[in-house]
Amino acid sequence: MAETLQDLGSDRTLLLVDDDETFLRRLAKAMEKRGFEVETADSVTTGKAIAMARPPAFAVCDLRLGDGNGLDVVEAIREKRPDSRIVVLTGYGAIATAVAAVKIGATDYLSKPADATDITNALLAGGDELPPPPENPMSADRVRWEHIQRVYELCDRNVSETARRLNMHRRTLQRILAKRSPR
Structure with a gap:
């Protein structure tokens, strides 16, 4: 405890x-x-x-x-x-x-x-005990979106370079970036 x-x-x-x-x-x-x-x-x-x-x-x-x-x-x-x-x-x-x-x-x-x-x-949390899991963890969609945003920023907001590094089509990436972040 x-x-x-x-x-x-x-x-x-x-x-x-x-x-x-x-x-x-x-x-x-x-x-x-x-x-x-x-x-x-x-x-x-x-x-x-x-x-x-x-x-x-x-x-x-x-x-x-x-x-x-x-x-x-x-x-x-x-x-x-x-x-x-x-x-x-x-x-x-x-x-x-x-x-x-x-x-x-x-x-x-x-x-x-x-x-x-x-x-x-x-x-x-004491010793080897793990703290309880978070009440509201990020959804898988949100984690994916955060990762894409991070890579996009690291590539100086260059869509083509980001798409290449993420191994995805440039237009797919553009559609993802145009949407609001998931919850």
Whole structure:
């Protein structure tokens, strides 16, 4: 059974590292309401500086940040505080990055959009226990759409290059991109 924040003692420090300012603000408010003492950072540089100066008991780090990789922040936290519980968040879920995050010392790995409840459950899951599955997981159509959007952005919004990399017909890709995102 997952521990509660009260079971963990007096150290409730939480470092949130994400370059999406709106998401960071909303998550910080939600985590404060859950009893965490929140500190935020919007870059690898700031996150590492906070981790070195005041290593938190808990951390949530985005994988891709404007100035680098969130795993660098995870390593900095682990170096100063090996017992901290760290969740890595990303909008680009992949098995390889999940394995890398866990090897470096992350407690868990969640794909965006993850809400404050999912994140809290992951942070408070004790030992080898897995947190409960998310209440509203992304649909398979949504996961596919997110992947296509990611590749499209990585190809500088070039439809032909994206279609080639995804091994799909260009017109099929254009139809997918013209539609709204699935729920």
